[in-house]
Amino acid sequence: MKRKVEIAGGGIAGLSAGALFARHGWEVNVHEQGSEIREVGAGIYIKNNSLEVLEKLGVLDRIRGQGTVLERAQIQFADGTVKQERPLRDKSRVHTFARQVLIEGLRDAALEAGVNIVTGSRVTGALPGKGLLTADGGLHEADLVIAADGVHSAVRNSLKMGGGFTELPTIINRYLVEGRAFTSQPKTVEHWSGNRRIGVTPSGPDHTYVYMVAPAWDAKAARFPIDVEDWSRRFPKIADLMPVLHRAEGTQYHYGLVKCPKWSVGNIAILGDAAHGLPPTLGQGAGLTLMNAYALAHLVADADDVAAAVAAWEQRVRFISDRTQAWAVRYDWFTRQWPTSLDFARPLVAWSFGQFKCLNERMRVADRGLAQAGIDMMGEARP
Template structure:
């Protein structure tokens, strides 16, 4: 009889649930540990590009995740005078498929896929560390033995830190307030628009028939702009043409400072670290979630092929070797985009126009979105192969 391998996963977010569903679909026994009393996602909306859509298809969550989501019809950048900066289209020749949707809707679709595959989800269970031999340490003092422990417990990962794997943890100069507001008929045709003015910007993204996702981004030391509840008068002064949207922002909001995480290595013996715990990045390419999902699926794909527990450390090393270069490419280009924040408006507008029309630069920005995630083929095909 073939041994059924056991995985203990720290974290109950997008990456954790993707990894859990994909592992369980490959015959693993999987348990997810979420520290909160329920599975919920902080934040408001999220972009899912082509790579993430292929992951959703692979784990059987695409239809539920995209129900009533807004498929990108056009994407615009606008300067401080509300003039459109030319940009590569999200539809037509050379375009990449992209949807915007509520983060909680994505999370629920992945949770449903995981539960359907047989994953056990335990709430109120907080991981505080792991041991290299595959033991998950919990806050209540207990520990759980596994063939693999997966640390998908976010930017401030206790699993990662317990093993000393971080080589870079940097709080960046920018952050954002992310909120949802009611969508009204005058909000336009559903295009994604990023408005810039000085070091402030507002991303406006319809993500369902009745909701618009808004991200108000500024420097962390711009204390007035970073304040919550949102200073509507201040933001309206910077973006008067968005007064109607800004006025709809409610009192419930949260400021999050962007961060960058890199590791010495993504695994140690029988412990793997992935998602924001391993490769957090600023959200400038809309690929934080997509990259996490992609690497979670790839991890499951690699582990699904192991024949014995002794094979697992080598499988984890192969996983990192395959995925790390693209992940760090995504981090780099997301960081480069953020550099423009400090540029004068006229210079930034010229640079954005040039970058959007330059084939090589556009290809670098969209490389991850166009990639084919490892393990994204249907499971039936993989099994037959």
């Protein structure tokens, strides 16, 4: 008899976990409260640890032509000087896509693996040892429950374990702009001006992904649509971009942080942003999610004792997410709170992030993937 997993959330976490468990022969139901599988957002960075999982799922081959393989990452200051440059290869490789491209690739992989996606199904909680609860009064019994329902996770909150979501005092605007007029080369550039940043990155053959970040207390930066004159004055080298962004459809929201004391309660596993939501400063939201989904399926799918295997999964892989989350918060603090009176020292700090190997390796621990947790992506787990 097939074992069954009930999954809350039809995003990156839920679909990837669903596809992986289905490939291990499990019966999988994914509950998505929306009327369709759709990702909110603009572009997304897919780093080495994400790419390893997408390659295993066959998703990367499916969507490769709709993305961009980046060759370099730069930090430029407002005067156009390059303060940091990194090659993006080997364990530092990065692809970019529109977020909808990724979610559709995962959806198709899940459906092909036999996953049942139930749209219009709102999850309200879970009962350890029993199953998933939905708003229609249903109890969906399962051998395993996965809470992949985002930063405001109803499943996590129903378990009353403490922790939860905190809004941070940083705002971000995101846009997916038609065309490649501002990104003719396969590189990502983050422009810095005081406590503001603008990232400009090619995202497939026909789009450019742009994000704008500023402290929430910066009233002019918080205007939406943007104040073209103000942003152009702060970033004169890319002033031609500002009218385009003013007209473009975009989103604005605050950075957030999820503190989750435990990722496992009996046969319930908490996955993705529900477990480790973090500022996007290191581009690892999707990376941690895909990596942890792979490890969960790898360590739990064939285990005799599901609850024990879920607890062991958390113990084995959590350190990567915890360290990445801590560095993402530090990076956000540095870019948001660095005193303007010390702007003369900012280039040195930016340079050090890229040049000191020990610092860079600690900050980018997630890029190296699951091998550091003793999990071989070829399929073998070392004790």
